Amino acid sequence: MVRPTMEDVAARAGVSRALVSLVMRNSPKVSAIRRQAVLAAADELGYSPHVMARALASRTSTVLGVMVSDLRNAFFADVVEGLDAAAQAAGFDLILNTGGRIPARESAALRSLLSFRPAGIVLLSPVVPTAALEAAGLQCPTVLVSRTSRVSGVDTVNDDGEVGSRLAVDHLVGLGHRRIAHLDGGLAVSTAAARRRGYQAAMRDHGLEPIVVRSEHTDTAGEKAVRELLTTYDRADLPTGLVAGNDFNAVGAISALEENGLRVPGDVSVVGYDNTSLASLRHISLTTVDQPRTEMGRLALETLLERVRGERAKPVRHLLQPSLVVRSTTTSR
Amino acid sequence: MVRPTMEDVAARAGVSRALVSLVMRNSPKVSAIRRQAVLAAADELGYSPHVMARALASRTSTVLGVMVSDLRNAFFADVVEGLDAAAQAAGFDLILNTGGRIPARESAALRSLLSFRPAGIVLLSPVVPTAALEAAGLQCPTVLVSRTSRVSGVDTVNDDGEVGSRLAVDHLVGLGHRRIAHLDGGLAVSTAAARRRGYQAAMRDHGLEPIVVRSEHTDTAGEKAVRELLTTYDRADLPTGLVAGNDFNAVGAISALEENGLRVPGDVSVVGYDNTSLASLRHISLTTVDQPRTEMGRLALETLLERVRGERAKPVRHLLQPSLVVRSTTTSR
DNA sequence: TCTATTGATTGGAGCGCTCTAATAGTGTAA
DNA sequence: TTACACTATTAGAGCGCTCCAATCAATAGA
Numbered sequence: 001m002v003r004p005t006m007e008d009v010a011a012r013a014g015v016s017r018a019l020v021s022l023v024m025r026n027s028p029k030v031s032a033i034r035r036q037a038v039l040a041a042a043d044e045l046g047y048s049p050h051v052m053a054r055a056l057a058s059r060t061s062t063v064l065g066v067m068v069s070d071l072r073n074a075f076f077a078d079v080v081e082g083l084d085a086a087a088q089a090a091g092f093d094l095i096l097n098t099g100g101r102i103p104a105r106e107s108a109a110l111r112s113l114l115s116f117r118p119a120g121i122v123l124l125s126p127v128v129p130t131a132a133l134e135a136a137g138l139q140c141p142t143v144l145v146s147r148t149s150r151v152s153g154v155d156t157v158n159d160d161g162e163v164g165s166r167l168a169v170d171h172l173v174g175l176g177h178r179r180i181a182h183l184d185g186g187l188a189v190s191t192a193a194a195r196r197r198g199y200q201a202a203m204r205d206h207g208l209e210p211i212v213v214r215s216e217h218t219d220t221a222g223e224k225a226v227r228e229l230l231t232t233y234d235r236a237d238l239p240t241g242l243v244a245g246n247d248f249n250a251v252g253a254i255s256a257l258e259e260n261g262l263r264v265p266g267d268v269s270v271v272g273y274d275n276t277s278l279a280s281l282r283h284i285s286l287t288t289v290d291q292p293r294t295e296m297g298r299l300a301l302e303t304l305l306e307r308v309r310g311e312r313a314k315p316v317r318h319l320l321q322p323s324l325v326v327r328s329t330t331t332s333r
Numbered sequence: 334m335v336r337p338t339m340e341d342v343a344a345r346a347g348v349s350r351a352l353v354s355l356v357m358r359n360s361p362k363v364s365a366i367r368r369q370a371v372l373a374a375a376d377e378l379g380y381s382p383h384v385m386a387r388a389l390a391s392r393t394s395t396v397l398g399v400m401v402s403d404l405r406n407a408f409f410a411d412v413v414e415g416l417d418a419a420a421q422a423a424g425f426d427l428i429l430n431t432g433g434r435i436p437a438r439e440s441a442a443l444r445s446l447l448s449f450r451p452a453g454i455v456l457l458s459p460v461v462p463t464a465a466l467e468a469a470g471l472q473c474p475t476v477l478v479s480r481t482s483r484v485s486g487v488d489t490v491n492d493d494g495e496v497g498s499r500l501a502v503d504h505l506v507g508l509g510h511r512r513i514a515h516l517d518g519g520l521a522v523s524t525a526a527a528r529r530r531g532y533q534a535a536m537r538d539h540g541l542e543p544i545v546v547r548s549e550h551t552d553t554a555g556e557k558a559v560r561e562l563l564t565t566y567d568r569a570d571l572p573t574g575l576v577a578g579n580d581f582n583a584v585g586a587i588s589a590l591e592e593n594g595l596r597v598p599g600d601v602s603v604v605g606y607d608n609t610s611l612a613s614l615r616h617i618s619l620t621t622v623d624q625p626r627t628e629m630g631r632l633a634l635e636t637l638l639e640r641v642r643g644e645r646a647k648p649v650r651h652l653l654q655p656s657l658v659v660r661s662t663t664t665s666r
Numbered sequence: 667t668c669t670a671t672t673g674a675t676t677g678g679a680g681c682g683c684t685c686t687a688a689t690a691g692t693g694t695a696a
Numbered sequence: 697t698t699a700c701a702c703t704a705t706t707a708g709a710g711c712g713c714t715c716c717a718a719t720c721a722a723t724a725g726a
Contacts (some may be wrong), residue, residue, distance in 0.1 A: 017712090018715085049448065055713090056389065093445050094445075112426050112427075282585065351708095390684040450712095669726085672723080674720085684711085685710095692707090
């Protein structure tokens with residue numbers, strides 16, 4: 001199980017190691033005959049260059065690290081898709097990692113990525129402390145996705161959560177709803193604040209009273225939040241529209257509503273956030289706010305490469321526009 | 334953005350590079366005073382060793398590569414969880430990759446992983462041709478998860494799909510069902526064959542006639558399969574039990590049934606496969622077959638390390654026992 | 667004919683680290 | 697004191713590669 005090296009290929013092709021190196025980087029200054037011979041030898045030996053030895057020698061890495069906070073969330077799969085396509089196009093190798101939304105594990109994952117001396121890193125919704133982000137930004141170009149931060153050494157790519165929530169509220173108001181509650185994502189989720197602000201601002205703009213229920217981005221939290229609403233309000237005064245923190249939360253809310261004899265959207269309309277694959281299942285068919293996920297990934301990689309290539313030094317904060325996807329959980333009243 | 338090297342730490346601590354190396358690998362043969370000094374210097378400089386330079390010099394990698402065929406499927410997230418925990422415990426660094434179930438992209442992802450010269454690789458449900466698996470097995474220890482293969486150079490970890498399907502059939506028969514159909518995963522999915530065989534064998538053991546509908550592991554395919562059943566059978570003769578190829582397929586089937594005025598589980602009972610997070614959502618609450626996913630990850634890593642450590646040379650084929658999780662989509666008739 | 671010029675090829679140093687063998691330092695027994 | 701056995705430390709080679717400068721061959725120009 002000992003893999004061939006450049007030296008082996010060189011010997012077999014009857015040329016020097018340096019020439020093999022040139023062929024592997026398909027330099028134009030190699031004669032067709034030699035190139036042929038080297039390629040043939042490499043093929044026979046099953047040789048492919050050792051990326052990290054290459055990085056070491058050339059002092060320039062082609063490796064980009066990506067930490068995915070939560071592999072269970074398909075949201076990130078789409079972002080990774082965008083990252084991957086852009087990386088491939090630019091000739092970079094992506095290595096992924098995960099920390100499972102547990103600060104200690106994420107810090108370890110970050111350290112691990114950094115120990116590869118990547119050209120840059122992308123952190124998808126990391127839950128590590130700001131200091132760790134700042135430290136990362138000092139070690140190599142760093143881009144944050146779905147996590148805001150004012151750290152000057154890192155760039156960020158986010159969707160505009162204020163706009164997204166506003167989209168949801170406007171949609172419900174347009175359908176004739178007046179009592180609209182927001183199931184808030186909580187303090188642990190860095191994107192929740194913008195969504196809440198957007199909801200509150202939109203409600204006030206419509207001259208309506210905001211109702212914020214503290215919740216979380218899980219389906220059980222969504223159920224719990226609805227039960228809380230049901231004990232707080234008389235049936236007659238119950239909100240007729242719900243702007244959930246995310247899709248999971250929305251699905252939980254729907255379950256709890258139906259369990260209590262309220263039909264969705266007949267009695268209560270529900271809007272999710274994220275347009276996860278869950279939302280598009282015909283069985284659920286959730287009206288939700290869509291983030292341009294693949295585009296976010298692509299943009300994040302482009303932003304990263306600008307720094308890697310040294311084209312830009314000052315931080316940028318990209319805010320992408322979400323859009324509303326109307327399905328079957330909202331209706332007029 | 335130039336990171337400190339061992340030499341820098343050595344200079345600052347007033348010792349040699351070799352001594353720093355010993356400290357970094359916490360060798361016992363370093364005096365407490367020097368160790369202290371080195372650690373302090375490393376800390377001040379924010380130094381951490383370059384894993385790949387280390388791998389190059391020591392001729393032994395601590396990197397394990399994992400190719401996840403489909404990041405969108407939370408099934409793999411659980412497997413990765415098990416892999417990750419075991420890797421961490423054994424002091425290995427995991428690097429992930431994905432090919433999105435597209436053969437060409439998966440081959441590229443595999444090549445990319447291999448170019449890091451990892452100590453070993455784990456492939457989660459790869460769709461690359463057998464020849465590529467064989468080639469990988471020659472380059473470094475290789476373990477396949479959720480993909481069977483008779484290639485002699487690679488180990489495999491799978492759940493026993495035959496047992497799983499039997500569990501589903503036995504459950505439905507126990508509830509009084511006699512007409513039970515199977516929505517088959519199709520040829521593209523390597524685990525589908527075992528599930529189908531298990532279904533057929535179990536049906537025959539119960540003296541019942543197997544009904545196999547060709548489908549796929551997606552929710553739209555599930556819908557389509559049910560529509561097909563509805564055109565083939567009179568309502569009175571319609572199967573009262575469905576053993577779906579996986580959870581997505583089951584959810585699609587449920588949608589189509591409900592759309593056609595059939596209640597689940599009132600008129601038709603449905604069993605999924607995989608116990609994805611989807612299945613446990615209260616809103617869906619799917620009876621399904623559970624694979625010990627985290628355990629599969631843990632076992633895969635252990636199997637890999639046996640080869641990495643040279644403790645075993647001949648291939649092993651692990652088959653884990655699935656179990657049935659009864660929820661709300663099945664009932665007696 | 668000899669020198670330039672161009673293009674193809676190669677030797678060798680060095681990237682950040684580990685590992686072996688050699689060296690320095692310290693105490694201990696004769 | 698000298699020899700000996702440790703232990704702590706270090707110099708130096710080398711892992712697989714890139715890159716620079718040097719070499720070589722072939723052709724063109726005078």
